[in-house]
Amino acid sequence: MGTKQIVTVKFFFLSVIMALLCHHQSEAQAPIPNPGDCFSSIKKVKGCVDAVKAATKGDFKGLGKDCCHAINGLVHHCFLILFPGQPYIALRVKDACYIN
Secondary structure, three states: OOHHHHHHHHHHHHHHHHHHHHHHHHHHOOOOOOHHHHHHHHHOOOOHHHHHHHHOOOOOOOOOHHHHHHHHOOOHHHHHHHOOOOHHHHHHHHHHHHHO
């Protein structure tokens, strides 16, 4: 086998490996949830919607046990929907829930 053929075979195998990795990654991505689904779990808990609104302003007092349970059950993408433009709030809310 010549040098050109070896390079071609290596390129082929590298291309196959990259294609498999890229395909696998796209399958692993979770579907983006519907905003209604994100809000439905916290709407079921009395006062949780107001507590989440207050949490965006730094007031974490209203985050009770049931509300925190609903918040911690949300998928990651829901935090981007609930707190648009404020990615750090999700961490603060989860920390406040952990402390409560």
